[in-house]
Amino acid sequence: MAWDFSTEPEFQAQLDWVAEFCDREVEPLDLVFPGAAWSRNPKARALADPLKQQVKDRGLWALFLDKDLGGPGFGQLKLALLNEILGRYRSAPVIFGTAAPDTGNMEMLAAYGTSEQKERWLTPLLNQEIFSAYSMTEPQGGSDPSLFTTHASRDGDEWVINGEKWFTSAGARADIIFVMCTNGMFVVPRETPGVEIMGYPPLHNHIRYNNVRVPADHLLGPEDGAKVLAQRRLGGGRIHHAMRTVAQVKLAFDMMCERALSRESHGKVIAEHQMVAEAIADSYAEITMLRLLVLWTAWTIDNSSTRQARTQIAACKYTMAKVLREVSYRALHIMGSLGTTNLTPLHAMYASAPTMAIADGVDEVHKVTVARNVLKGYEPHPGLWPTEYIPAKRDEARKKFAGIIASDPELAAWADAAVRHTERG
Numbered sequence: 001m002a003w004d005f006s007t008e009p010e011f012q013a014q015l016d017w018v019a020e021f022c023d024r025e026v027e028p029l030d031l032v033f034p035g036a037a038w039s040r041n042p043k044a045r046a047l048a049d050p051l052k053q054q055v056k057d058r059g060l061w062a063l064f065l066d067k068d069l070g071g072p073g074f075g076q077l078k079l080a081l082l083n084e085i086l087g088r089y090r091s092a093p094v095i096f097g098t099a100a101p102d103t104g105n106m107e108m109l110a111a112y113g114t115s116e117q118k119e120r121w122l123t124p125l126l127n128q129e130i131f132s133a134y135s136m137t138e139p140q141g142g143s144d145p146s147l148f149t150t151h152a153s154r155d156g157d158e159w160v161i162n163g164e165k166w167f168t169s170a171g172a173r174a175d176i177i178f179v180m181c182t183n184g185m186f187v188v189p190r191e192t193p194g195v196e197i198m199g200y201p202p203l204h205n206h207i208r209y210n211n212v213r214v215p216a217d218h219l220l221g222p223e224d225g226a227k228v229l230a231q232r233r234l235g236g237g238r239i240h241h242a243m244r245t246v247a248q249v250k251l252a253f254d255m256m257c258e259r260a261l262s263r264e265s266h267g268k269v270i271a272e273h274q275m276v277a278e279a280i281a282d283s284y285a286e287i288t289m290l291r292l293l294v295l296w297t298a299w300t301i302d303n304s305s306t307r308q309a310r311t312q313i314a315a316c317k318y319t320m321a322k323v324l325r326e327v328s329y330r331a332l333h334i335m336g337s338l339g340t341t342n343l344t345p346l347h348a349m350y351a352s353a354p355t356m357a358i359a360d361g362v363d364e365v366h367k368v369t370v371a372r373n374v375l376k377g378y379e380p381h382p383g384l385w386p387t388e389y390i391p392a393k394r395d396e397a398r399k400k401f402a403g404i405i406a407s408d409p410e411l412a413a414w415a416d417a418a419v420r421h422t423e424r425g
């Protein structure tokens with residue numbers, strides 16, 4: 001019997017250390033020096049770097065990378081259990097070397113880079129000596145890649161990139177940008193002449209690539225291979241977001257339960273009011289369903305491949321947005337007026353739910369993917385009636401008992417009466 005929901009004791013000990021470490025070291029850093037972990041201020045970085053070293057010393061750095069890609073090879077299931085803790089703390093993913101957008105970019109480099117490209121970009125990215133961004137979406141459309149027009153033309157030993165990208169997260173502070181062109185994925189150092197970062201939006205940048213020249217060896221993977229690389233990148237990214245979302249909704253749930261037991265109204269603690277109890281019960285079930293879906297998906301990736309898990313990953317993508325929206329809203333509501341402020345994490349968490357439904361592909365597209373893939377296992381019913389149309393099935397079943405029916409009129413009459421009874425119900 002292979003189904004097993006337990007965690008091996010050695011890894012549980014690591015997880016216990018992570019939870020304690022994040023509470024003791026990461027949360028205070030986030031509260032007093034937010035952003036120190038990825039800051040370029042050397043004094044701020046000096047506060048975060050020793051924490052990163054502790055993570056490395058525990059063998060927990062960059063767990064997202066498989067062994068064949070140069071990582072520790074813990075697999076997605078262990079990463080999911082780790083991310084269920086890290087997702088609670090703003091800078092924990094950076095302190096553990098598992099933060100987007102670098103992770104996805106590193107996965108592409110590890111899987112498709114030449115040894116020279118890996119040495120030049122993957123190693124410094126892994127060590128967080130440099131940071132990266134990913135430029136795929138364009139202003140005229142994000143959900144449909146056939147609308148993208150950014151293109152690279154070959155000119156001697158160089159590629160010349162022209163186009164416009166939108167919502168390149170952290171593009172303005174990245175050292176290198178992975179630019180998806182109609183004819184390939186290119187690595188562009190941000191300071192290359194012609195990379196024009198527009199003022200808005202401030203965090204997810206609008207970038208124009210005006211005759212940007214990069215050497216020929218800045219093409220990553222095969223020419224015309226950008227879509228394959230993008231799928232590789234985004235598949236992993238989506239499940240990692242879902243893992244961290246489990247952490248977020250658990251945090252909201254903890255806050256909801258604590259508040260329900262702490263606050264009194266109309267003569268009793270609010271936990272004893274039935275609608276509050278319903279919010280807790282529904283949240284418990286939804287979080288558990290999301291968590292099991294995410295863990296099962298991670299297990300599938302470990303035991304087959306990201307490609308094999310595509311339907312599950314898509315289901316995780318829109319389920320996480322929905323559970324995040326529902327649970328964070330209930331928690332915020334039970335927190336009352338305090339929940340509407342920025343004095344607890346709930347308001348920001350609730351505000352991030354729409355983002356989760358858009359970033360890495362809008363929910364509708366993932367739902368269509370799930371439906372399309374699921375429907376491959378089905379066929380239309382051959383005749384007028386659905387396969388489960390009971391009268392037709394019963395006529396068919398009667399053939400099995402034809403002998404008995406013919407030979408025992410009393411039993412046949414009993415059967416007819418019993419059937420009429422079920423039809424009435």
Ligand SMILES: Cc1cc2nc3c(=O)[nH]c(=O)nc-3n(C[C@H](O)[C@H](O)[C@H](O)COP(=O)(O)OP(=O)(O)OC[C@H]3O[C@@H](n4cnc5c(N)ncnc54)[C@H](O)[C@@H]3O)c2cc1C
Nearest residue numbers: 134135136137141142143167168169358359360361362364
């Ligand atoms: C926080 C955040 C970070 C991001 N970071 C990056 C990044 O680093 N790099 C990058 O390249 N991009 C990034 N994106 C962009 C993201 O990939 C796109 O927003 C996403 O693909 C949707 O594209 P769009 O915004 O153009 O929306 P559109 O494609 O215009 O979609 C808008 C709406 O139209 C409807 N719709 C669209 N297509 C369909 C369909 N097929 N079926 C049914 N309805 C549909 C949906 O209601 C959808 O919400 C980020 C987005 C967010 C929110």
